[in-house]
Amino acid sequence: MPPRAVVTGASSGIGAATVRRLTKEGFDVxxxxxxxxxxxALREETGARVRTLDVTDEDAVRDFAAGLDGCELLVNNAGGAFGAEHVAVADRADWQRMFSVNVLGTLCVTQALLPLLRAAEGGGTIVNLTSTAAFVNYEGGGGYSAAKHAEHALTETLRLELNGEPVRVIEIAPGMVRTDEFAVRRFHGDREKAAALYEGVDRPLTAEDVAECIVLVIGLPQHVNVDQMVVRPLAQAAQHRLHRGPLFGP
Structure with missing residues (x-):
């Protein structure tokens, strides 16, 4: 029987790339x-099973988990940034939405699938996708950074609480990743602002790059736990240190 994986936030970006990569690795996703x-469309492309689900709907998530016959890998990828206003004028609805999906969605899915992960033969693995914003704050990022700080705290606490059980808890924290939707949603559909974020940056990370990192860490022996992987493009040395200009030849 192939290993079974659940990937949330799978309709685009990192989630969709992760589904593609895991199916290539032989997972039943x-x-x-x-x-x-x-x-x-993703099912047609990859052969993955699919389920329409709001990860913040506790009852729906519980019903989803009850219908699974097992799970060796959970990738909590559902999340997002909404709004880039300063704290003084930030929209509380944007903050509520970010906490709901990034933090409570991760909590809800993890709680529902944890019995299956604990029962997995050979051990289970949880991968939480956070962000470098989980460690470093920046202007205009208060709500997103606060949500990702909370998701990081959830991840670290879960690892402590599962110590002594055969379940790995891994955090992957990407820096600048250019996907079709992330920045556009953050700027409420303003594509010019979204494009300006990446202007002049030589090769931001792609969704596929992050999916490769996920496959790398989960492919290690089960007794090897990569607590945290921070991954950035070469052009981004730190949250506030970003080189705009060519780094590589043509």
């Missing part, structure tokens, strides 16, 4: 997201 049309 259940791709979870809210947008049914995107999931249907």
């Amino acid at each position: 259940v791709a979870v997201a809210r947008r049914a049309d995107r999931l249907d």
